[in-house]
Amino acid sequence: xxxxxxxxxxxxxxxxxxxxxxxxxxxxxxxxxxxxxxxxxxxxxxxxxxxxxxxxxxxxxxxxxxxxxxxxxxxxxxxxxxxxxxxxxxxxxxxxxxxxxxxxxxxxxxxxxxxxxxxxxxxxxxxxxxxxxxxxxxxxxxxxxxxxxxxxxxxxxxxxxxxxxxxxxxxxxxxxxxxxxxxxxxxxxxxxxxxxxxxxxxxxxxxxxxxxxxxxxxxxxxxxxxxxxxxxxxxxxxxxxxxxxxxxxxxxxx
Ligand SMILES: Nc1ncnc2c1ncn2[C@@H]1O[C@H](COP(=O)(O)OP(=O)(O)OP(=O)(O)O)[C@@H](O)[C@H]1O
Ligand SMILES: [Mg+2]
Numbered sequence: 001x002x003x004x005x006x007x008x009x010x011x012x013x014x015x016x017x018x019x020x021x022x023x024x025x026x027x028x029x030x031x032x033x034x035x036x037x038x039x040x041x042x043x044x045x046x047x048x049x050x051x052x053x054x055x056x057x058x059x060x061x062x063x064x065x066x067x068x069x070x071x072x073x074x075x076x077x078x079x080x081x082x083x084x085x086x087x088x089x090x091x092x093x094x095x096x097x098x099x100x101x102x103x104x105x106x107x108x109x110x111x112x113x114x115x116x117x118x119x120x121x122x123x124x125x126x127x128x129x130x131x132x133x134x135x136x137x138x139x140x141x142x143x144x145x146x147x148x149x150x151x152x153x154x155x156x157x158x159x160x161x162x163x164x165x166x167x168x169x170x171x172x173x174x175x176x177x178x179x180x181x182x183x184x185x186x187x188x189x190x191x192x193x194x195x196x197x198x199x200x201x202x203x204x205x206x207x208x209x210x211x212x213x214x215x216x217x218x219x220x221x222x223x224x225x226x227x228x229x230x231x232x233x234x235x236x237x238x239x240x241x242x243x244x245x246x247x248x249x250x251x252x253x254x
Contacts, residue, residue: 005064006031006174006206007052007083012061014047021047022058023230029174032200034207034220036238039227040251045210046088048227049176052208053085054078066173082173086166086180088210090159094152098143098162101151102134105166130169137165140195142188157183164192168199174206181213189213193220218242226251 005028014022021044029035037045050056052063054075062071065083079085093101138144141161146154151162160180167175181189197220199205211217224241226234234247241247 004031005029006066007208008064009048009052010062010064012048012051012063013059014044014051014056015059021230022051025061025227025230025232027225027232027235029206029208030223031206032204033222034196034200034209035223035225036217036221037208037210037225037227038212038214038251039233043227044230045227046178047230049085049178049208049210053083053176079170082171083176084167084170084172084174085176086160086163086178088178088182090156090163092151092159092162092166095150097148097150098138098154099131099134099147101162102138102165102169103130105169134165134169137168140191141165142191155183157185160184161188161192171203172205174208177207177209177211179210179212181211181216186216189216193217196220214242 007029009025009027012022012025013020025044025048027037027048037048039045047056051058052065054070054073054077057072062069064070065078065081068081070078070081093104096104135144135147138147141164143158143161143165146158151159154162160183164177164180167177181192184192193216196207200207209217218238221238224235224238225232226241226244226247228250233250234241234244236244
């Protein structure tokens, strides 16, 4: 494992029946970066994030997070260790409100009746702080006016935003995002990216983001992996990768 990475996927393979989704993929997320994975449909991007976050066990290869080998750990254990994620199709509690969706995921939420009874004062303060934090994040995502709407009443783009909000509630070390800007209008997308950049710099959070909307996201990216047919086809700083003729042919010529 290479110590300069917060996440490192090493020689990962994953197949579904006869379909080989990942073929010997090695990819690292450096601390304090926003790193992007791009590639055509079906190139294995979501599968890689699923393997890193514990949804799938790799057939071969290892996953390291924050210096620990987490290969085969269940998703909840990886999450409590500080690695959060969003889904390509949002996985919200559809019957809960926007605010409730934000509050249920907060890490270390001491939602225990005995605890509440004994430490009532500190519990209330803790809850107040969580609600304040939730509203600060909802403000950035343009969702605070919708705080008491049920998640199922949101538009597709708003659901994606709420997913981002939930990951930010739990003070993660790193966040995996699967197409977070799909369905989000450009000016809001820029605000969100500015906010993520601030968190990266101020709170030391690292982001691994799958995104198709290169026009919006490229200026915010520190490093790019380009995947084709389950392999890492090219990698480097955005300006290097986007000038690579083979990448342009594989991507834009598709
Ligand atoms: N659960 C699954 N069962 C069977 N095949 C799967 C499964 N998940 C992914 N695949 C297959 O693995 C390959 C990679 O899919 P994946 O979803 O990782 O691609 P992607 O790069 O995220 O594509 P997109 O840009 O369309 O989201 C595809 O051929 C896909 O059909
Ligand atoms: Mg995908």
